[in-house]
Amino acid sequence: EAQVTQNPRYLITVTGKKLTVTCSQNMNHEYMSWYRQDPGLGLRQIYYSMNVEVTDKGDVPEGYKVSRKEKRNFPLILESPSPNQTSLYFCASSAGTGSFLTYNEQFFGPGTRLTVL
């Protein structure tokens, strides 16, 4: 089954304790992205990657790191989490560039609910 998986699904941690949220896709997609979703603010992009070893900042990259060493995996790293990073996080992937008249759908993972105390 084609899917994007994230782990863990739920995480409660404390300020300053490094954590990693994993993301993996089995669709051989080039493009992967991380979003956070907060009430009243909607989906905001954190980082994205257009291919292996190519990553770039989204709208809200502060306090996050990513890496793309393999095509299928795109982990999100919080080196020193703070309470303002409490949020619902989504990983997404797509085939990359669409063509004229064609939009390449972004497939989203199930989400990771993170609470930082």
Added chain:
Amino acid sequence: QKEVEQDPGPLSVPEGAIVSLNCTYSNSAFQYFMWYRQYSRKGPELLMYTYSSGNKEDGRFTAQVDKSSKYISLFIRDSQPSDSATYLCAILSNARRDDKIIFGKGTRLHILP
């Protein structure tokens, strides 16, 4: 002015009613218009997309784009309780690799049985 604006709702309608969900956007360069549906505790999933102006129909769902007014709509006919979800509009300038999709904040829809 925000690039895309969407009323967060919640919007409650009785089963069987026609639902109209809307977004406005500010940049006339946007050409791709998408609607994503997000059920509670799930990730968003693509419902429909249209390129440029006009209507697109898929079963009970119709997406409409009015580029002159910078207004996009999603209509749901014969609404069902299973349509209860958050609907996010999304826009894109073009399909280049470095282009960024911009999401609305989502409208929460409740279909009352």
